[in-house]
Amino acid sequence: MNIDVQGFLNKNKFSAFQWLVFTLCFLIVLLDGFDTAAIGYIAPSLLKEWGISKTDLAPVLSAAIFGLAGGAFVAGPLADYFGRRLVLIGSVLLFGAACLASSYAISLDALTIMRFITGLGLGAAMPNAITLISEYCPDKKRSMITNAMFCAFPLGAACGGFLAAEMIPVFGWRSVLQLGGIAPLALALVLIAALPESIRLMVAKGCPTAKVMAIFKRISPETVATQSFSLSGTASAPQKGARIVMSSKFAAGTAMLWLTYFMGLVIFYGLISWMPILFKDAGIDPKQATLISALFPLGGVGAILSGWLMDRYNANWTIVFIYALTAFFIYFIGQSVGSMGFLMACVFGAGIMFNTAQCSMPSLAAGFYPTQGRATGVAWMLAVGRFGAIAGTFLVAELVHRKMGFADIFAIIAIPGIIAASAIAIKQMVHPEKKMMG
Numbered sequence: 001m002n003i004d005v006q007g008f009l010n011k012n013k014f015s016a017f018q019w020l021v022f023t024l025c026f027l028i029v030l031l032d033g034f035d036t037a038a039i040g041y042i043a044p045s046l047l048k049e050w051g052i053s054k055t056d057l058a059p060v061l062s063a064a065i066f067g068l069a070g071g072a073f074v075a076g077p078l079a080d081y082f083g084r085r086l087v088l089i090g091s092v093l094l095f096g097a098a099c100l101a102s103s104y105a106i107s108l109d110a111l112t113i114m115r116f117i118t119g120l121g122l123g124a125a126m127p128n129a130i131t132l133i134s135e136y137c138p139d140k141k142r143s144m145i146t147n148a149m150f151c152a153f154p155l156g157a158a159c160g161g162f163l164a165a166e167m168i169p170v171f172g173w174r175s176v177l178q179l180g181g182i183a184p185l186a187l188a189l190v191l192i193a194a195l196p197e198s199i200r201l202m203v204a205k206g207c208p209t210a211k212v213m214a215i216f217k218r219i220s221p222e223t224v225a226t227q228s229f230s231l232s233g234t235a236s237a238p239q240k241g242a243r244i245v246m247s248s249k250f251a252a253g254t255a256m257l258w259l260t261y262f263m264g265l266v267i268f269y270g271l272i273s274w275m276p277i278l279f280k281d282a283g284i285d286p287k288q289a290t291l292i293s294a295l296f297p298l299g300g301v302g303a304i305l306s307g308w309l310m311d312r313y314n315a316n317w318t319i320v321f322i323y324a325l326t327a328f329f330i331y332f333i334g335q336s337v338g339s340m341g342f343l344m345a346c347v348f349g350a351g352i353m354f355n356t357a358q359c360s361m362p363s364l365a366a367g368f369y370p371t372q373g374r375a376t377g378v379a380w381m382l383a384v385g386r387f388g389a390i391a392g393t394f395l396v397a398e399l400v401h402r403k404m405g406f407a408d409i410f411a412i413i414a415i416p417g418i419i420a421a422s423a424i425a426i427k428q429m430v431h432p433e434k435k436m437m438g
Helices: 005-011 016-050 055-082 084-102 108-134 139-150 152-171 174-194 199-204 209-219 241-245 251-281 286-293 296-312 315-333 340-368 371-401 406-430
Strands: 002-004 228-230
Touching: 002 005, 005 139, 005 199, 005 209, 016 055, 016 084, 016 108, 016 139, 016 152, 016 174, 016 209, 055 084, 055 108, 055 241, 055 371, 084 108, 084 174, 108 139, 108 340, 108 371, 139 152, 139 296, 139 340, 152 174, 152 296, 152 340, 199 209, 199 371, 241 371, 251 286, 251 296, 251 315, 251 340, 251 371, 251 406, 286 340, 296 315, 296 340, 315 340, 315 406, 340 371, 340 406, 371 406
Parallel strands: 002 228
Antiparallel strands: none
16 A cells, blocks of 8 residues: 555644644744844843943944855755754754853853854754645645744744843843743753654655554554555655755746745835934934834734645745735835824835745745755755845945935835745746645
8 A cells, every 4th residue: 555645634634743843843933033132132231231332332232144045045955855854853953052142252252153153053953844834744734833833933933032122121131142042952852752754754765664654544543554654746856955955957946936035035124224314314213213114024914814825825935925015004104294093004014025925935945846856946046046135235324325205215115025926926937836745
């Protein structure tokens, strides 16, 4: 008797074992978000305690971004070769240990080095968590479940802010980094005991039948023993990892995914870094400018709805539509000075649309690549996107330096949204979506 892995996942209900995988991956991404955002929350304390200027902080603030990119580039191929489980546990141990070590830094240079190492672990963890949960999902719920897990990232970042506000006045800034180190190290012990390998990768790599059957039994105890397994047409794929992602079959889609995610982070970091300043310069009270800007990152939960839509309709066109709406709302932020209600509505609308689209991208990438190249495909898209974060920050800085008007700046920031929507439209035309995932 032969068991088709995806057919098996499709016909059985989402089991307690699969919910365990989801919970563990959710916690990984939650702590990833916490540790990624931690440096921003402690920055004011660093300025005060170490007597440094804002420009002195630039290397520390950017170190993790470069680490995130490097970690994602390396971890994808490693996970396709050695397995998702091993790389995930290693990456959590790395960013936990580095974050804990950074709490003892006594100089800016030391903190910069440790933030880079922390970034390597963070960059390696997220794409593999996304890949692992996607490979335990039935087709009809994959996008919704994967997007729900990805929502842990902004939740972790937000929780970090609330905790930091309470901890820093009492325990100092080092306590935030200590928590950001101890929690992942504790989670790593749980992962060692409970995190399984991807069932699809086990079959693709020809793991012993007994080990594969043990996983099937945990999903459905009624499973009848078998001697063979298949992967919905991908078991015979001769290539792995980077060779699949960069092959002629996937190259155009890969390029469009990279371009889209890059443009998305141009938008996010350009706005999140500069909106309070732009609003203040437009005559809005500084406190109000900060509160209005905070509306932008609140929209991540919308990704669950977009995941539901992606599972039922064409995922590419769903994301195209949402990125187009992102551009629409960003443009009208620039037209809304003078009407506080309209401005708040536009910022909040832009946040919902952008976060929904961007949080849906890992799920879209996971569904595009076959098992043997999935971790690399997701990881490299995230890695390339990190450079969009740098580009977005410098783009708005240059526009401000050129003394461009408020409306013109937001009109230009809206352009990456149109480019992102166009890129996914091109992906759909070159690679028409098929609902079944290989």
